[in-house]
Amino acid sequence: MEKHWWQEAVVYQVYPRSFQDTNDDGIGDLQGVLQHLDYIKRLGADVIWLNPIYSSPNDDNGYDIADYRKIMTDFGTMNDFNHLLEEAHKKGLKIMMDLVVNHTSDEHHWFMESRKNKTNKFRDYYFWRDPKDGKEPNNWKSNFSGPAWNYDAKTGQYYMHLFSKKQPDLNWDNSIVREEVYDLMKFWLDKGVDGFRMDVINLISKKPGLPDDPNVAKSEVEDAMEWVANGPKVHDYLKEMNKKVLSKYNVITVGETPSATPDDAIKYTGFNRHELEMVFQFEHMGLDWSKNGLGKWSTNKVALTDLKKVMSRWQTELNGKAWNSLYWNNHDQPRIVSRFGNDSKKYRVLSAKMLGLLLHFMQGTPYIYQGEEIGMTNVHFDNIHEYKDLETLNAYKEIVEDKKKVSPSEMMEYIHHSSRDNARTPMQWNDGKNAGFSEGNPWIKVNPAYPEINVASALEDTNSIYYFYQKMNELRHKYDVIVYGNYELLDPDDEKVFAYKRNLRNESILVIANFTDQEVSRTYQPYNDFDCKLVLDNYDDDQKLILRPYEAKVYYYER
Structure with missing residues (x-):
């Protein structure tokens, strides 16, 4: 195995909107990330992954991008980013950006032009199709509930959106689209960023002819993921991306690949494949999903034997062929100590350390999500209107209000267990106002557990989860067997x-x-x-x- 710096690195994920607010508007910003570089460095991380910070109308919290070359005003300016990048590099920290190129915002210049008329030169940047029998062009489901198509009355056609209707999918079969993507990647790499996490990158190649999904009939809430993932040309496109862009820079890349198997991962990340360095897989994250057709919405507990089987398969099948990513938490997953551990006052610290230790000594690059290192827990908001996540709100409307599949109280239990907002409540810095996140009104409520669970108390306690993670990172940098064994x-x-x-x-x-x-x-x-x-x-x-x-x-x- 050829050794690379990113195999020995530890990545710390920052969700900027919820990390630290410095101008008291209730929204975290780049100055807030800058303020805590020493905290991240002290933990023993080597890379900071930033969730999207580009200009966006925020339909899906920045994953609907209106301009890839501008910073969202909520987060600051390009000067703020340049300063952050410079200071991070001074401290020996690398910056990994979030690359979202399966789709754009419907407010992106490309899409606004494409919807003007059928002959516009940007029309083929997206998937526009005529109605079929007066309905959607096919039966694909959106990952955020409902059909994966939205009708546009002006031109009498539908456009595809595998996520929100404000996130139209880009047509990667169009070579001009691919060149546009490669150009914007070079824009950031030439600035000095150190790599990309690539959002749902295995969805960029759609099946020719966009045929109906035979899986939809299995469940009323089935999404299109399995049918659209790992399409016929995805490896051609990623090899092209690598040849034209990535191979020219010494960077870290990790692709988000829902529905990928170990065999798929080897195709994306094999040491001789010249595509990506590693992928995020979701098999272990799906072990507690509903068995009743409700997808992620459940309160199921994971059987340890099932977890072993999945984790071990990825360890052994990729060994010597490709590289694993190791994660329990991210911005899309509920807090792991509440999910696979025990978040009671008696066992929260012990079980959080146990989960961290189990993961970090496996083969692969570990990812720590903000707050994981202090054992942040799921939040239990009482009212659905206190949730902000589009996926959560759409699911509640579809499952409870429209189809009446479960009661409101049952669905709220599922949301407490599975909502993405569990990961998005503000970082808990201290026991002061709004957990030290903001002097203003936070964009989403703070988890009420912050007086007991916060960074300040963790740093004062030598037996805290934070110092346990720090020790794990030290050992990783000391023993080759932890990295490569x-x-x-x-x-x-x-x-x-x-x-x-x-x-x-x-x-x-x-x-x-x-x-x-x-x-x-x-x-x-x-x-x-x-x-x-x-x-x-x-x-x-x-x-x-x-x-x-x-x-x-x-x-x-x-x-």
Whole structure:
């Protein structure tokens, strides 16, 4: 395996709208990110991934882009960005931008021109189609509820939107569109940004003829994702992107690839493929989805044996062929300590550390989402109107109001468990007004847990989750076996403990994580055959064969 800097790096994700507000308008900004560079550096991160900061009408919180070369006024100016980039680089931190090029905003110049008439030169930048039998051109569903088509009365045609109707899909089959994308990528790379996270990049190639999706009949709320993902020309387009742009810069790239399998991931990121460096896969994030046709909306608990199976498959099948990304949280996922852990006062810290340890010692580049390092939890707003996320609001309307599939109270439980807004409440800096996020009125309410869960208290407590993550990052930078070692699952049928080994030449680590609130006894072969050194434990002492509630530990040994 050829080694690259991004394999040894740790990425810290910043959702700028909710990170730090410096001008008291209730919205986080670039100056707020600048203010906390030392905090991120102290944690041991190497790269900051910024969610979209481009000019946008904010229908989908910046993922509907109106101008790729301008900064959203909510966040500041291009001078603010240039200053942030310069200061980050001075501190040895790299900046990764969010590249959103499957779709634009309907307020982008390209789309506003394209909808003027059928002969406009921008018309073919998007998917415009005639009605079929007086209805949508096909049966594709939007990922944000409803059809994936919106009728435009002016020209009598529909345009495709796999997400919001204000997010029309770009037509990547048009070579001019691809060149436009490559040009805007060069604009940012020439500024000195260090890479891209690519939003739903495996959706950019649509099936020729846009045929009906045979999966839609399975469920009234089925989206188009499986049918439109990994299209016939996606690898041609990514190879072209790599050849014309990415290969000319020493950057990190990670593609968001819903519905991708390990085989798909190897095609996108294989060491000899010349496309992307890694992908975000969603198989482990779908384990708690509804079995009743409601998609992500559920309160299901994940069986540990299922989690082991999925995580281990990605570890072993990509080993030596491609590179994994490691994540529990991001701006689209609920808080992991509430989802896979135990967010009670008694066990929140222990289970948050356990989950972090389990993930960070696997093979791949770890991603930490803002607030994960202090154990931020899901939020339980009482009223649907307190939620801001478009996906959440659309789902409530469709499932509760339109189709009456579940009661309002049941749907609110699902939202408490699964809404994207769980990740988007303001960063909890201290126990002061609005958790120290803003002196103004925050764009979304602060999680009421902030008096107990905040950065200030974490930094004062040497036993906090923050310092535990810091220690994990230090160990990653110290031991090659953590970065490059192969993976070996132990006891796949154990329903309480997740244990695995990593091996590199004569070095090994043993990782053990108790997923329960019970004390259990386990023994593993290295205890008996090697001189094992405990390098990390979320308890103060090591009781060897006894695992206390949510205990997690790592042993290092040489063979």
